[in-house]
Amino acid sequence: MHNLRKIVTLYQSRFGLKHKNMSKLAIPISEQIERLKKKGLDTSCFSEDKVKEILLDIGYYRFGYYCHPFMDNTSDTFKDGTKIGTIIDLYYLDTDLKYLLQKYINRIEINFRTKLIYFVSMKYKKDPTWFINNEVMEQSFIDKFEDIYSEKFKTENLTIKKHHKKYPDDSFAPVWKTFEYLTLGAIITVFSNIKDEDIKIRISDCYGIRDLNKFLRLLHTVRQVRNICAHSGVLFDYRLPQSINSIPQITFNGSDRNSVDACIKVICFFTKCISTNRHNDIEKEVKELFYSFEKNEQIKKIITDKINYNF
Incomplete structure (x- = not known):
């Protein structure tokens, strides 16, 4: 259980879900996409509408679990060249x-x-x-x-x-x-x-x-x-x-x-x-x-x- 809390905390931190009570506040799809882009995720393989469709299908939080292998642990950003299509493949x-x-x-x-x-x-x-x-x-x-x-x-x-x-x-x-x-x-x-x-x-x-x-x-x-x-x-x-x-x-x-x-x-x-x-x-x-x-x-x-x- 302790390890699970550490993993959840890591995901919350990486995807902007934890500061004060922010983990309880919803953010719009457009802001979710911008946060992913700022962390270095390449979304160019899909249209903006398709990215929105993906996040509304999978969920921003669940999407984070599949981002984990493609993140740089030292900077909490995506590894160079990480494409959203690869994450969806996973x-x-x-x-x-x-x-x-x-x-x-x-x-x-x-x-x-x-x-x-x-x-x-x-x-x-x-x-x-x-x-x-x-x-x-x-x-x-x-x-x-x-x-x-x-x-x-x-x-x-x-x-x-x-x-x-x-x-x-x-x-x-x-x-x-x-x-x-x-x-x-x-x-x-x-x-x-x-x-x-x-x-x-x-x-x-x-x-x-x-x-x-x-x-x-x-x-x-x-x-x-x-x-x-x-x-x-x-x-x-x-x-x-x-x-x-x-x-x-x-x-x-x-x-x-x-x-x-x-x-x-x-x-x-x-x-x-x-x-x-x-x-x-x-x-x-x-x-x-x-x-x-x-x-x-x-x-x-x-x-x-x-x-x-x-x-």
Whole structure:
């Protein structure tokens, strides 16, 4: 959190967003453009109207995140020759990569949720709401989940609403209905709080991993990338706060197990466990996306240095 505050402060300072209470005051597009020009950004590749369109589309503040690699850290100005088109190229690289990964993360999420529901439900066939059974789950999880499964949860989620209308005496809908409305993070939390280690190993073994700590670290890697993609965060320079565990199935670039490329390799690993065709698809699509910038030396350098992808 401390590092995040430092980064935000840096962006505020660079783009004239911080002095007294100026961070709370809006400035017109024309002034935004002038500030960028005064800092040395070359906007001549676009018309004034196009630059305005860009800033109204992306936002002046968000635009600043993608300017960062092209700034001179000593003077808070753009490096010589920096063109707005290059910054937009980086923005679309980041956006397209997030769209691409999100598609495959969705597949991983559904696959993992399905296996979790199936294997635990087969173990406890007579209890379709095993997620609130303290013989199955840790009590601390059950206490928190009972708060999540609120009246709002029951009325805002259509399948759950229909279930309780049809079965008014049920306190909870069956797991295969309920878990459809949980996030990937919540599903991982369910997995972590299952008491029976053998069931958890049986699920992780579906992906060729028997070490539960390593398996959970891989799942959390997918979750972290998923959250960035789903909430339109900045991905290209993301670094995992905790390194991915080394496993024989994944070959990382050098010793770097925190980069975006390392995250992509984890996502590719899971897709290979699910479908060979999907694994081939994601590898091809990632390669095509990165190689589409092969002749753009500035973006290629970011792909190599920040994302850690090897051309």
